[in-house]
Amino acid sequence: MNLFITIILLLLITLAAFALNLPFGYYRGGTKKFSFMWFLYIHAPIPAIFVMRTLAGFSIKYVPIFIIGAIAGQVIGRRYYSKQQPEIIPEVIQ
Numbered sequence: 001m002n003l004f005i006t007i008i009l010l011l012l013i014t015l016a017a018f019a020l021n022l023p024f025g026y027y028r029g030g031t032k033k034f035s036f037m038w039f040l041y042i043h044a045p046i047p048a049i050f051v052m053r054t055l056a057g058f059s060i061k062y063v064p065i066f067i068i069g070a071i072a073g074q075v076i077g078r079r080y081y082s083k084q085q086p087e088i089i090p091e092v093i094q
Helices: 003-028 036-043 046-056 060-084
Strands: none
Touching: 003 036, 003 046, 003 060, 046 060
């Protein structure tokens, strides 16, 4: 594999990890922290990223790059969920 193809594959898999984690980050936003579903939404995309990495022929030394893409997808998905929720303004008791 030449360097150009390697870089393109690396970027594509990182973008795929990002895109795959967006909906999981969104769904994670509606769950209680450290609940079973919270852990499930974080860890469910990992097997797909593993399969993409191994099929592309990348060794384990490239995993941190894919993790950065996955975390970015989780964070942005969660932020989108927060923006979609109505803001609750507490009433002032006089």
